[in-house]
Every structure is written in C-alpha cells, then in structure tokens.
Amino acid sequence: MPALSSPAPGVQSANFRFRCIACGDLSDAANQDFRCARCGDLLEITYPRWKEAKPSPETLKAAWSQRRISQSPVDLSGVWRFRDLLPMLGTAPDEVRQIIALREGNTPLYELPRCARSAGIAHLWAKHQGMNPTGSFKDCGMTVAATFARRAGFRWVACASTGNTSASMAAYAARGGMRSLVLVPEGKISWSKLSQALDYGAVTCQLRTDFDGCLRLLQELVRRAPVHQLNSINPFRLEGQKTLALELLEQLDWKPPDHIIVPGGNLGNSSAIGKALLEMSELGLISRLPKLSVIQAEGANALVRTLRETGGQRLVSVQAETRATAIRIGNPASWKKAAHVLEATGGACEQVSEVEIAQAKAEIGAEGIGCEPASAVTLAGLKKLVKRQFVKPEESVVVVLTGNLLKDPDFTIEFHRGELFKGSADENASAMLEPLRRAPIVLDATLDAVIRTLEQAEKS
Amino acid sequence: MPALSSPAPGVQSANFRFRCIACGDLSDAANQDFRCARCGDLLEITYPRWKEAKPSPETLKAAWSQRRISQSPVDLSGVWRFRDLLPMLGTAPDEVRQIIALREGNTPLYELPRCARSAGIAHLWAKHQGMNPTGSFKDCGMTVAATFARRAGFRWVACASTGNTSASMAAYAARGGMRSLVLVPEGKISWSKLSQALDYGAVTCQLRTDFDGCLRLLQELVRRAPVHQLNSINPFRLEGQKTLALELLEQLDWKPPDHIIVPGGNLGNSSAIGKALLEMSELGLISRLPKLSVIQAEGANALVRTLRETGGQRLVSVQAETRATAIRIGNPASWKKAAHVLEATGGACEQVSEVEIAQAKAEIGAEGIGCEPASAVTLAGLKKLVKRQFVKPEESVVVVLTGNLLKDPDFTIEFHRGELFKGSADENASAMLEPLRRAPIVLDATLDAVIRTLEQAEKS
Numbered sequence: 054m055p056a057l058s059s060p061a062p063g064v065q066s067a068n069f070r071f072r073c074i075a076c077g078d079l080s081d082a083a084n085q086d087f088r089c090a091r092c093g094d095l096l097e098i099t100y101p102r103w104k105e106a107k108p109s110p111e112t113l114k115a116a117w118s119q120r121r122i123s124q125s126p127v128d129l130s131g132v133w134r135f136r137d138l139l140p141m142l143g144t145a146p147d148e149v150r151q152i153i154a155l156r157e158g159n160t161p162l163y164e165l166p167r168c169a170r171s172a173g174i175a176h177l178w179a180k181h182q183g184m185n186p187t188g189s190f191k192d193c194g195m196t197v198a199a200t201f202a203r204r205a206g207f208r209w210v211a212c213a214s215t216g217n218t219s220a221s222m223a224a225y226a227a228r229g230g231m232r233s234l235v236l237v238p239e240g241k242i243s244w245s246k247l248s249q250a251l252d253y254g255a256v257t258c259q260l261r262t263d264f265d266g267c268l269r270l271l272q273e274l275v276r277r278a279p280v281h282q283l284n285s286i287n288p289f290r291l292e293g294q295k296t297l298a299l300e301l302l303e304q305l306d307w308k309p310p311d312h313i314i315v316p317g318g319n320l321g322n323s324s325a326i327g328k329a330l331l332e333m334s335e336l337g338l339i340s341r342l343p344k345l346s347v348i349q350a351e352g353a354n355a356l357v358r359t360l361r362e363t364g365g366q367r368l369v370s371v372q373a374e375t376r377a378t379a380i381r382i383g384n385p386a387s388w389k390k391a392a393h394v395l396e397a398t399g400g401a402c403e404q405v406s407e408v409e410i411a412q413a414k415a416e417i418g419a420e421g422i423g424c425e426p427a428s429a430v431t432l433a434g435l436k437k438l439v440k441r442q443f444v445k446p447e448e449s450v451v452v453v454l455t456g457n458l459l460k461d462p463d464f465t466i467e468f469h470r471g472e473l474f475k476g477s478a479d480e481n482a483s484a485m486l487e488p489l490r491r492a493p494i495v496l497d498a499t500l501d502a503v504i505r506t507l508e509q510a511e512k513s
Numbered sequence: 514m515p516a517l518s519s520p521a522p523g524v525q526s527a528n529f530r531f532r533c534i535a536c537g538d539l540s541d542a543a544n545q546d547f548r549c550a551r552c553g554d555l556l557e558i559t560y561p562r563w564k565e566a567k568p569s570p571e572t573l574k575a576a577w578s579q580r581r582i583s584q585s586p587v588d589l590s591g592v593w594r595f596r597d598l599l600p601m602l603g604t605a606p607d608e609v610r611q612i613i614a615l616r617e618g619n620t621p622l623y624e625l626p627r628c629a630r631s632a633g634i635a636h637l638w639a640k641h642q643g644m645n646p647t648g649s650f651k652d653c654g655m656t657v658a659a660t661f662a663r664r665a666g667f668r669w670v671a672c673a674s675t676g677n678t679s680a681s682m683a684a685y686a687a688r689g690g691m692r693s694l695v696l697v698p699e700g701k702i703s704w705s706k707l708s709q710a711l712d713y714g715a716v717t718c719q720l721r722t723d724f725d726g727c728l729r730l731l732q733e734l735v736r737r738a739p740v741h742q743l744n745s746i747n748p749f750r751l752e753g754q755k756t757l758a759l760e761l762l763e764q765l766d767w768k769p770p771d772h773i774i775v776p777g778g779n780l781g782n783s784s785a786i787g788k789a790l791l792e793m794s795e796l797g798l799i800s801r802l803p804k805l806s807v808i809q810a811e812g813a814n815a816l817v818r819t820l821r822e823t824g825g826q827r828l829v830s831v832q833a834e835t836r837a838t839a840i841r842i843g844n845p846a847s848w849k850k851a852a853h854v855l856e857a858t859g860g861a862c863e864q865v866s867e868v869e870i871a872q873a874k875a876e877i878g879a880e881g882i883g884c885e886p887a888s889a890v891t892l893a894g895l896k897k898l899v900k901r902q903f904v905k906p907e908e909s910v911v912v913v914l915t916g917n918l919l920k921d922p923d924f925t926i927e928f929h930r931g932e933l934f935k936g937s938a939d940e941n942a943s944a945m946l947e948p949l950r951r952a953p954i955v956l957d958a959t960l961d962a963v964i965r966t967l968e969q970a971e972k973s
Binding site: 156159223226266421 | 578579581582584589615616619621623644646647648669683684685686687688689692694696697699702704705707708709711712713714715716717718719720721722726727730733734737738740764766874875878879880881882883917918919920922923925926928929951953954955956957958959960962963964966967970971
C-alpha cells in the first residue's frame, strides 16, 4: 500500500485561516473532515490580512481586467484570475504553476428577453455556469480544492456523489495526476451521470448501503487513510465558487443587479455567492448588496421548511424527491451558511413544483440556451417572487444556471414526448405544457407534407 | 401561410463575394442551394478588397487582443472578435447589433503531456471546440450563417441532421427569433442526440425515406419556400469555423505549430481550418504554414480512398459505419475543398480502427479532458503519423477536439462496462483496452473493502 501508507498531511495556511461558522474558532489547519475541532460545525475560509491591508477596489479591478489579455494558464482560469480574493500559499511563479486548472469560469452572461417578459420584469440575465469544462458550476470550486489537495501531498481524492460533483472531481484529479474515488449506493447508479467520472478514470465503488452510509464511510476513510475529501463541506470549494459572483459583477461593470437567484440543493453555491457579495461589499468593490434568493424544488424543500418552521435555527430534513436531480438533497450540508447569507442580503427562499420547473426549462431552451432541470427552478421561482411583489417589474435580475443541458437529456426527451408526468400526480397540471412540446412528426417525404407542417407550426 | 409567402430573398454581398471552387465564377449573390449557377459546384467566400488594401497583421493582432477586454457581445464572441476576416454587411453599430451570438469560440487550448508521451512526441495540445455553447465546433460556423439568414429576411432555417448540426442550428435560430426545421429519416432517430434541438424548439420531421432522400427534399424546399438551408455546404458556416485557427494561433502567440490534426467527416471543418491557414499566410499573420492532416474512421474513409484511388480527382463514396457518429459520413460534401487544403499545406490523410478510437478517447479522458468519439480519431491518427515518420518526435502538434464528452455518454459507458465491442469483429482486438476500463465495483460498505480497492487500483 505504498501511496496510502504516508501520514495524512495537514493543510497549512498562508494568506487565509479557517473559522468555524458556529463558535468562531480560528485555526491555521483543518482536520481531514473539515469540521471544527471544538464544536464540530462547518469551517469557512477567512482572510485576516484584509484587516491590516485592505486591497484597493480600483487596483483589483484593473488587475483582473488586464489578466484577461494574458495567455498564462492561471490568468486564463476564470477562477484564478481573481486569486487576490482566494486562498493562496504564496504568489511566486512556482506556486502559480502548481494550480490545477481547466480554464474553468469565464462563463457567459446571457440576456433572456423572452423569459423576462414571461416573468413580468424588464431586465433578466442568466449567468450560465453549465458552460464550465465538465458542464456544471462545480468546476469553479474543484480547481481550488484539487489544487490544495495536491499541494498537501495527497494522491487520492474522494467524494460520495453520482452527479456533477463526481464528474468535476474526477476531471481535476486526472488533470493534476491524482487518483479519484467515487462512492455510490448499490443500485442507485445513474449510468449516464457517471459517464464523465468513468471517462476521467475515477474508481467507482457501489456500496451495499444507502447514501448516508456512503457519506459515513467517506468520513471514516479520510480520517484513516491519506485520501482527501472533496465533498461540498470542503471550504476550498466554496472559495472557488465565489468567483461566479466576482465575474458576474465584472460583466455588469460593477453595477450590482437588484436580485441574484440561485437553485438550492446542498446550498454550497448559495453560500459561496453570498460570501462573495459580502466580501465585495466589505472591500468596496460594490456600493450596495444585491438580494440573494434561493429556489428549491417542492419535493426537496429543506431550506424552505427550515426557515419557515424554525426561523433558520434548526435544519428540517426532508425525504427528497424531484426530477431536478442536481438539487435532490434532503439534508443540505451548508444550510446554516445559506440561511446566514439570505438574511445578510435580504433575499427570499421559495419553492416550485415539478410542472413549473419543466415549463421554465422549456422557456429557457426556447431562447437558445439549454440547462439542466435544476437550473430552471430559478426562472420558475422568479415568477413567484414577482407575483408576491418581492421582485418589482423594473428591477434587474440575474438567474444562475448551474448545469449544462446535456447533463440530463432524458428529461428533455420525456418532456417533448409527453412522458415526463405520465401516471404521476402532476399529469393533469402538466396539460398546460402542451404548447411547449415539440414531439417529432412522421411524414411522407413530400414537399407538400413538409410545407404543411411549417404552416401548422407557424399557427401554434 | 404568412411568413412563407414572401419571395425568397437573395443574399447581398458587402466586403465579400462568392467564388465557385471549380470554375472560379465570381458572384455577388448566391442561390438558395449555395451551388454555382454555372457549373453546380460548391461556393466559397472570398474577400476581393484584400487585393487593394491588405489589412496589416500588426493592426489586426492588436485589435483582436484589445477586444478581449471588451464587454460588447460582438467582441465577447470568439468568432466575431475576428470579424476583420469574416463576411460583413457593414461595420456600423446597428449592423453589429444584428449579430446572433452565444459567446461561441473562446475555446481552451489544453496541453496533453501524457497523450504526447503515448504518441511518442514532445509537445501536444488539444484545441477543444467541444467547449462551445452547444458542445461542438458547429457553433462557430452557425453564428455567421444564422446571422446572414436573418439579415436576408428569413424566418425559417433548416438542415438534414440528427446530430451536432441540428443542435447548433436550433440554438442560433432560437436565439435570433427564427424557427428551425430538422429533417431526419424515419426510424433513424437518436433521441439523445435530438434532445438539444427539441429543447431549443426545433420542428422535427421524420421522413419516410433515407438520409439522401431528406437531403433532396431539403434542396427542393429551400428552392420553393422561404426557408434558409444551414447544411454544411452553406459557405458562411465555413467562414465562422475559420476562426478556430485564428484563435489557436493567437493562443500560440502566432508561432505556428508544425502540425494541426482534425477529424474528417463531412470535411467542412478541415476545409475551413485550411482556408484560415492559407489566408493567415497571405495576410502575413504567420510566417509558415502548419501541415493540416485529416483523420477518418476506417469505416467512413471516403477521403482516404478518394486520395489513394483517384489522386483526389473524383469522390469515392462509402457506406459509412463507425461508432464515431459525428464523422459517420460516406459522401462528404466538402471533399474537394479538403483535398485542396491538404495539398496546399502538405498535410496527410490517415484512417484509424474502432479499437484505436476507443483507446485514444480513454487516454484523452485520463488527462481530465473529455471528448466525443469522433474527436479521438485525432490522437489515434497522430500515433500512426508518428509511426510512419510523417510527424517527427520533436515537432509540435495540435489536435482539434470537435465535440463534447456529453454528446455521447453511451459510448463511454459501454466502453467501461466492456460492452462496446461485444459480439463485433473487434472483440478480440479490444482485449488490449482492458487496463483502461474502470467498471464500477460492488462492495460491502466497510473501510477494509474500500481500502483494498484503492490498493488494487494503485497496482493497475
């Protein structure tokens, strides 16, 4: 067992420290499970040097802009371009060379004029994180967490996931010359979702247990063997995901939108975006805070219930069920961080039905921009926030699309073939989706038949 | 039939003209079928003004670099950033606003150190066109062709394709407020490949005929109804695809690699890259020509046979069969253009087996970079070109990856489950792929079982 026999190395800090989100304990190193050594809650990364020497917003903006014409791999990364606000172990050229990057970030900001009209607002943009190298927002965090894993001497990284996390982890591990391990419950394997991790060479174990059993075993493994865990409680991942908000504000010429709306699953992304907004405000990069709102599927509404039933004091877990698989999480790890940033920015939390998700996804697609179902909850939620007048018609809104259309082609196909809600409780409600469906038509190969089809389509 | 009743508008030229690749006839407008009115061969786009006033290479390079820090949609496009070498109807702000763009291009150039070693060369890069908005190189051409279709007044665009072309066409049509029509033979529908076109709102007709029948009907349709054809003989598409080479050379600081290697299917992309190289040389942007080589699957080797059996004088069509579906084309439309640029740059044409494709795809994946099977022919072909000493060990090589890993998850899954060649003639030959396979392992949920698996994996 050559590589596994070395002692688990600690994570050393440089421009950053770890802070417990509950008891506030500060430390220079974190345990392998990334839990506070005193109280067991989650850690976040903090930058104590900003107290003494706050970087100037003008200097930062100019540096970030200039790096856009550089051809250096670290500047070409839409994450590391913002490294002044990221954990670093140093700035010397050899430090920068050790960064594992795939040119993540650099994602487009698309205007959605027709979705804006459908929601009843004037200005709507989509920040499309599904355009990342492995097709989801996870890449922005993984480049940071994988870099630190390798710097700490690890040759193995691991997570419990069958979806976007395992794909991203496997890609960055491969890129960095590390091995990766994916733990999934036996029988719960989704082959198409696993195809990426397999391609990038991950070792996949189907364990004879449920998902919580996989998570428990992962915790045990990272404590006992030199395997680094890349699940979303790894605070380095959240630091990388922060850059979504930095890049967005740069794209908007540092004029904050009134609202940013994000899907809520494990709530790491909401937490990261919120942290970025608060830090940007602290550093004077923006003059006012956008309201950050989180949308969940009705069938996976742990944060909605936590806020409603306990005022955000205690997590209400749920048995998650939704076709938006990327947010099918009943027990979100980062719920406390997310509750904090919602409160700090004045955002809302809303839930949407399966039919509302399917409708919103088709509307986004009709603008020429695909996304996975979980991303579409943002538009569906926006509509509800407009109805309850939380979002005003003249306000500017950015929805965050978190995953690529190609992550879940089955959803799209079943939708257009009218099979998505067949036999489900939503079957009647889904009749309203009929005008959005584009099932292929079988025709004789004649000009008349095709022209008649075009005429029909023009009327619909 | 309101929109279809207007007469088919002609395509007007501005900074460009159409030239027939066979008889050389020059014209300001093209027929709807994009065939030479005199001899029926393909058209290409040419820029007569370069004769009088050649743009200076220094001015172009500086302008292209500066546009990288612009936030204007036309500059954010990795295609239109190079608009000085593209067909334009004018440069006024309102002209530029009419461009239909999804921030295509801007694709990464990845180093592939392990694949380089495997091929026996020192320097290998991958230009990854699968990182485009709809996941394939088609987007770079479609932004130009869709823009001209709308400028000419069309409300409908169409193609015969079930794959990357229909996905890209449907996205740009939707983005530009046009409708799109996809023609496919009945029974030959691949649902997962169609999911994107459906999502973007395309109308899909399954015709009771074969693929050639679909193509014939499309030709008839565009002559008789105001529907614009976006198949690959549309020369505007090739102009957009040219920018792949411009962006690549910019990424290499205008130092040409010794070789560029591209998959060969319909041969539009090879033609476009070759055209770009010749134009860059003509304009003094590069001081020497890289050799452009084309790799085909053995089962779809029309260009290989055309060059070998007729010296490039006459197309040898084949009955195409390969799992690399994006290049499963027996009758490539742009064979004459491709044969020309191969000769002009001194490139080679090679074919590779299904097993070689699968191996190359797994090797690229193991670097943390996924691609669709058709893209992997480039690495497989490179190995053969090194063996026959056409590529020297010290030479620099760029392979073009044309499609995203997520375009064909089934291939990856079947590969890792050992099902890809089961029962086929390649079953024995594929035994050598065993070490690359990562089929998931079923285990008891114990620490010992997982650690034993990691130890096993380290030995393999």
